[in-house]
Amino acid sequence: MADKITKEQRSKVMKSIKSQSQLENLVSKELWKRGFRYRKNDRSLFGKPDISIKKYKVVIFIDSCFWHFCEIHGHRPKTNQEYWDKKLNRNIQREAKVKEYYTQRGWHIIRIWEHSIKEDLDAVIDELSAFILKAKDISVRKNI
Numbered sequence: 001m002a003d004k005i006t007k008e009q010r011s012k013v014m015k016s017i018k019s020q021s022q023l024e025n026l027v028s029k030e031l032w033k034r035g036f037r038y039r040k041n042d043r044s045l046f047g048k049p050d051i052s053i054k055k056y057k058v059v060i061f062i063d064s065c066f067w068h069f070c071e072i073h074g075h076r077p078k079t080n081q082e083y084w085d086k087k088l089n090r091n092i093q094r095e096a097k098v099k100e101y102y103t104q105r106g107w108h109i110i111r112i113w114e115h116s117i118k119e120d121l122d123a124v125i126d127e128l129s130a131f132i133l134k135a136k137d138i139s140v141r142k143n144i
Contacts, residue, residue, distance in 0.1 A: 023117050024050045024062050030125045036132055047098035056135040057107040060128065061098075064114045067091055073115055108135040 028040055028051055042052045049059035065073035069088045077084045095111070102109040110131050117124050 023114055034129055046101050056139045058132055058135045059102055059107055059109050061111045063111050070113055
């Protein structure tokens with residue numbers, strides 16, 4: 001199926017897509033306020049995690065409901081379904097590879113859904129804080 005917009009319009013739309021979402025910025029600012037120091041979108045790490053703390057082997061991915069096909073809010077576009085099925089399935093397969101990569105190497109990986117952040121940011125930050133502190137504790141015990 002041909003694209004319904006011009007090449008110039010498509011280019012404008014694609015240029016408007018940010019590498020960091022507002023949700024990522026919201027979460028990272030809250031973690032910073034709680035004293036956690038991290039890197040955002042570190043290209044040196046596999047899968048370019050949204051937030052990473054190499055010292056404690058922590059990677060955090062913030063998944064949007066559309067691009068990661070949330071079972072609750074994800075939806076399949078009605079047009080060009082073959083394309084979108086392939087695209088969304090590739091995203092799911094890539095997530096599995098990323099999870100396997102980090103778990104095999106002893107990293108702590110967590111994925112947070114977009115809707116969780118929108119529903120209760122404080123609860124998400126509490127969950128992430130506990131997750132990071134647990135990884136920190138494990139890291140400290142391994143170095144003793």
